[in-house]
Amino acid sequence: MSTATQTHDIEPATPQSEGTDRVDPAALPSTARRAPLGFAVLALVSFVVFALGAPDGSVTFRISGDGDLFRIPDVVVPGLLTEWLITALLVVLTVYAFLRVRTGRLTPSWAVLVFGLLFVAGFLVWVVGAAETPSVSLTGLLAGGVALSVPLVFGSLGGLMCERSGVVNIAIEGQLLFGAFAAAVAGSLSGSAWVGLLAAMIGAALVSLVLAVFSITYRVNQVIVGVVLNVLVSGLTGFLFATLLESDSGRFNSPPRLPSYAIPFLSDLPLVGRILFDQSIVGYFMWLAVPIVWFAVYRTRWGLRTRAIGEHPKAADTLGINVNRMRFLNVLLGGLIAGIGGSFYTLVSVTSFTRDMTSGAGYIALAALIFGRWNPVGAFLAALLFGFASNLQSVLSFLGTPMPSQFLAMLPYIITILAVAGLVGTTRGPAASGQPYVKE
Amino acid sequence: MKLELREITKKFGSFAANRDVSLTVEPGEIHCLLGENGAGKSTLMNVLYGLYRPTSGEILVDGEPVEFSGPSDALHRGIGMVHQHFMLVPVFTVAENVALGSETRKGVTLDLETTRRRIREISDQYGFAVDPDAVVEDLPVGVQQRVEIIKALVRDAQLLILDEPTAVLTPKETDELLAIMRQLKADGTSIVFISHKLREVREVSDVITVIRRGEVVGSVSPEASTSELAAMMVGREVSLTVDKQPAQVGEQTLVVEDLTVVGDNGVTLLDNLSLSVSQGEILAVAGVQGNGQVEFVEALLGLRKASGSIRLESQELVGRSVRQVLDAGVGFVPEDRSTDGLVGPFSVAENLVLDLYKDPRFHSGPSLKQKEIRANAEQRIKEFDIRTASAAAHASTLSGGNQQKIVVARELSRPLKLFVASQITRGVDVGSIEFIHDRIVAERDNGVPVIIVSTELDEVYGLADRIAVFFHGRLMGIVGPETPRETLGQMMAGATEEEVRSQGGLAHPGLQPPENSGTDSTDHDGDAVSNLPWEEQA
Numbered sequence: 001m002s003t004a005t006q007t008h009d010i011e012p013a014t015p016q017s018e019g020t021d022r023v024d025p026a027a028l029p030s031t032a033r034r035a036p037l038g039f040a041v042l043a044l045v046s047f048v049v050f051a052l053g054a055p056d057g058s059v060t061f062r063i064s065g066d067g068d069l070f071r072i073p074d075v076v077v078p079g080l081l082t083e084w085l086i087t088a089l090l091v092v093l094t095v096y097a098f099l100r101v102r103t104g105r106l107t108p109s110w111a112v113l114v115f116g117l118l119f120v121a122g123f124l125v126w127v128v129g130a131a132e133t134p135s136v137s138l139t140g141l142l143a144g145g146v147a148l149s150v151p152l153v154f155g156s157l158g159g160l161m162c163e164r165s166g167v168v169n170i171a172i173e174g175q176l177l178f179g180a181f182a183a184a185v186a187g188s189l190s191g192s193a194w195v196g197l198l199a200a201m202i203g204a205a206l207v208s209l210v211l212a213v214f215s216i217t218y219r220v221n222q223v224i225v226g227v228v229l230n231v232l233v234s235g236l237t238g239f240l241f242a243t244l245l246e247s248d249s250g251r252f253n254s255p256p257r258l259p260s261y262a263i264p265f266l267s268d269l270p271l272v273g274r275i276l277f278d279q280s281i282v283g284y285f286m287w288l289a290v291p292i293v294w295f296a297v298y299r300t301r302w303g304l305r306t307r308a309i310g311e312h313p314k315a316a317d318t319l320g321i322n323v324n325r326m327r328f329l330n331v332l333l334g335g336l337i338a339g340i341g342g343s344f345y346t347l348v349s350v351t352s353f354t355r356d357m358t359s360g361a362g363y364i365a366l367a368a369l370i371f372g373r374w375n376p377v378g379a380f381l382a383a384l385l386f387g388f389a390s391n392l393q394s395v396l397s398f399l400g401t402p403m404p405s406q407f408l409a410m411l412p413y414i415i416t417i418l419a420v421a422g423l424v425g426t427t428r429g430p431a432a433s434g435q436p437y438v439k440e
Numbered sequence: 441m442k443l444e445l446r447e448i449t450k451k452f453g454s455f456a457a458n459r460d461v462s463l464t465v466e467p468g469e470i471h472c473l474l475g476e477n478g479a480g481k482s483t484l485m486n487v488l489y490g491l492y493r494p495t496s497g498e499i500l501v502d503g504e505p506v507e508f509s510g511p512s513d514a515l516h517r518g519i520g521m522v523h524q525h526f527m528l529v530p531v532f533t534v535a536e537n538v539a540l541g542s543e544t545r546k547g548v549t550l551d552l553e554t555t556r557r558r559i560r561e562i563s564d565q566y567g568f569a570v571d572p573d574a575v576v577e578d579l580p581v582g583v584q585q586r587v588e589i590i591k592a593l594v595r596d597a598q599l600l601i602l603d604e605p606t607a608v609l610t611p612k613e614t615d616e617l618l619a620i621m622r623q624l625k626a627d628g629t630s631i632v633f634i635s636h637k638l639r640e641v642r643e644v645s646d647v648i649t650v651i652r653r654g655e656v657v658g659s660v661s662p663e664a665s666t667s668e669l670a671a672m673m674v675g676r677e678v679s680l681t682v683d684k685q686p687a688q689v690g691e692q693t694l695v696v697e698d699l700t701v702v703g704d705n706g707v708t709l710l711d712n713l714s715l716s717v718s719q720g721e722i723l724a725v726a727g728v729q730g731n732g733q734v735e736f737v738e739a740l741l742g743l744r745k746a747s748g749s750i751r752l753e754s755q756e757l758v759g760r761s762v763r764q765v766l767d768a769g770v771g772f773v774p775e776d777r778s779t780d781g782l783v784g785p786f787s788v789a790e791n792l793v794l795d796l797y798k799d800p801r802f803h804s805g806p807s808l809k810q811k812e813i814r815a816n817a818e819q820r821i822k823e824f825d826i827r828t829a830s831a832a833a834h835a836s837t838l839s840g841g842n843q844q845k846i847v848v849a850r851e852l853s854r855p856l857k858l859f860v861a862s863q864i865t866r867g868v869d870v871g872s873i874e875f876i877h878d879r880i881v882a883e884r885d886n887g888v889p890v891i892i893v894s895t896e897l898d899e900v901y902g903l904a905d906r907i908a909v910f911f912h913g914r915l916m917g918i919v920g921p922e923t924p925r926e927t928l929g930q931m932m933a934g935a936t937e938e939e940v941r942s943q944g945g946l947a948h949p950g951l952q953p954p955e956n957s958g959t960d961s962t963d964h965d966g967d968a969v970s971n972l973p974w975e976e977q978a
Contacts, residue, residue, distance in 0.1 A: 304539065304540060312529045315537075317511065318491075319512070319542070
């Protein structure tokens with residue numbers, strides 16, 4: 001993250017803090033006290049669930065696969081010892097965070113990150129240890145997670161385009177679904193996956209167009225328009241699927257797959273090879289899209305203006321920026337980006353459209369956007385986490401873990417609620433998001 | 441730059457916020473627009489800055505007629521504006537805020553370095569001490585204001601509009617701003633300075649144009665006395681008279697003792713205030729806006745935490761909830777009817793029972809008696825001559841005067857033990873004013889103690905049986921309605937009744953800090969952050 005984004009993310013302790021982060025404890029924002037509190041709750045969970053219910057045997061994490069260039073030995077950890085160690089470290093971090101707040105300082109972001117990683121590790125050891133075969137391929141877990149997060153990342157970036165300019169986009173789900181549908185149909189009819197990709201982008205942009213017309217031009221409540229659009233797209237694609245696609249699936253619903261490339265040599269590296277260098281073309285796009293969007297938002301004139309109209313549209317207006325036109329274009333652009341994510345479902349993952357096949361991914365993308373604090377990199381990392389969680393869910397059901405998979409499916413939402421509640425740092429979205437701009 | 445406004449009229453619906461306003465700003469002149477809040481100063485400047493289109497009239501820049509369709513047009517013609525509410529993006533840095541809208545670029549990359557350099561140049565030239573990379577929301581308001589000035593100067597503004605620039609500043613920051621204004625003037629920048637604070641205005645202006653009720657009252661030189669300016673601001677000529685009989689004063693039922701209100705920032709807003717009101721009399725609270733009147737009314741209503749005592753028929757009101765105060769028999773007409781007095785999208789009928797829904801007349805169990813509510817509305821509409829299409833029309837569709845009549849009708853439709861009304865005729869047409877005034881007098885004659893808060897001297901004189909003058913949250917004295925305007929003006933500028941009497945009403949006591957005013961010796965011009973106007977100093 002750049003310095004620019006960090007200043008935005010960290011709530012200022014107090015004005016005029018003159019270079020030091022130490023302030024009067026009473027002057028700390030109330031949210032500052034929630035971080036140690038959140039730590040305490042999670043540390044307690046770790047103690048009660050992970051440590052007291054620690055697996056007796058050892059847990060194996062496999063790292064190298066068969067085709068790898070060289071082998072990294074498997075990581076075998078003793079369950080009980082690891083869980084107690086992790087719990088102890090979590091307690092130490094919690095105490096540290098409490099002491100910081102007592103002396104009027106915020107919890108540093110590294111502490112939040114370390115705490116999060118430790119907690120996830122503790123969870124993994126506990127859940128894998130409890131399975132019938134306490135052994136899992138870490139590479140497979142990660143690579144699968146990255147693949148699943150591709151549509152989430154594009155959805156989040158598309159949503160970011162809208163929300164940064166002040167338009168709430170609940171319709172990411174609809175954009176992904178319509179993109180997937182358009183990709184399947186156009187790809188099948190033309191026989192070209194690239195045409196399918198283009199159709200996905202245009203299809204999602206059409207959803208954006210409706211959102212823009214109603215929420216910007218007619219100032220209808222943005223959340224309501226978004227929700228209605230999701231239902232509309234679900235119904236429309238479901239209808240067309242039943243009447244058209246199912247009747248002649250050879251013609252309408254068998255698009256070619258987008259190509260995948262394994263970069264020679266690099267893709268054979270253990271761990272990172274399969275995650276980074278053996279991808280579908282859309283996967284590579286993702287690695288490009290994140291830095292491009294980040295650069296556009298924080299380093300270009302367009303980005304400055306976009307952020308301005310999302311924060312204080314009137315200020316931008318008094319400087320001669322056409323707020324509503326810019327919002328309109330940004331919402332359309334957001335649709336194009338979300339559409340790429342939609343194509344993942346029918347041109348990469350599988351090669352046919354099924355009813356409601358995005359199954360709520362758009363909402364998870366929205367959650368990732370919020371959890372990532374409306375920052376492209378943050379949203380990307382959050383989407384990776386959520387992708388990882390969904391992959392974990394399917395992997396664990398293979399391993400035969402006692403934990404119901406539904407609980408894992410809830411994980412992204414629970415994390416988002418905790419994040420929005422301010423348990424992990426402060427979440428502050430674009431100030432004018434959701435408010436139509438009316439010129440007097 | 442020479443700027444001329446010719447007969448500018450701006451109407452919102454039937455209400456004229458500006459009527460035939462003409463003024464000329466010479467190059468390198470500091471031209472002050474003086475007037476009470478709501479006098480139409482900001483509207484006029486928004487017309488000039490292209491945010492509003494004038495209904496009629498002409499704007500000339502250097503003798504050439506111009507038409508602005510938006511702020512960017514005004515900017516192009518060299519007119520910059522510092523809004524009362526800053527137009528700054530809080531999470532942006534100073535440089536980002538200044539660059540916004542006229543960014544320089546290197547390829548596709550935003551080039552903030554040029555902007556930073558310009559900010560440093562201007563900052564050095566005027567001694568602004570602004571760091572281009574500071575995030576705006578972390579800066580004190582005084583510095584944020586300088587960022588706004590820099591924004592205009594970077595765009596080569598030759599005329600700067602400062603809309604109530606000192607309203608948010610501490611006295612020290614205000615002095616710094618005045619110094620900056622003089623320096624800008626020395627460099628040839630014309631300045632339109634909008635304010636209602638007399639000290640600043642007299643200190644810095646070349647010409648003062650006084651605006652009242654949307655019209656130019658006159659132009660004076662800054663040598664004019666404080667009392668003269670005050671009189672012009674609040675109205676010199678008697679234009680309204682109220683027919684009323686001498687008060688039949690009854691029992692003293694409202695007794696306020698040592699009422700003190702301290703603001704969130706620790707500033708004393710109401711200072712040991714004691715007064716009493718009897719049945720059948722109208723006490724008018726006079727004073728320039730922002731001298732504690734709002735706090736007084738809010739404390740009475742239980743809207744604001746206060747210490748001291750307010751007893752209504754020997755029942756203590758301090759510490760009670762608003763509901764309890766209303767149930768004790770207090771009727772209240774708030775200062776801002778559109779936000780505090782009415783619910784715009786509700787019907788006239790609903791607004792007429794807004795605080796009466798608990799009355800057994802209008803509800804049975806959890807449901808409202810629609811028929812009774814409608815009947816009540818029909819009756820009130822007739823009684824108060826509320827001009828509305830129907831009882832079901834949205835309150836927001838009515839004119840200001842008729843909206844106010846709804847509020848007054850509602851508050852007077854139950855037996856009261858005290859009636860409090862704040863700026864009851866602001867934005868109300870003349871016909872409705874008369875009607876409302878008559879109703880207030882009728883309430884008085886029914887034996888209800890009445891408190892009227894008004895910044896319009898005409899209204900104060902017309903209604904009051906006694907006049908209480910507030911200054912800096914303190915009571916300067918309670919005088920009769922026969923008191924001359926000059927005396928009242930001096931009291932409003934911070935002189936006690938005794939001082940005015942002893943000096944024969946000739947001196948300008950407003951130029952001295954008040955002395956011997958009760959037991960209190962706190963110096964209001966001390967360190968405390970004070971947003972009160974009339975910061976007169978020795």
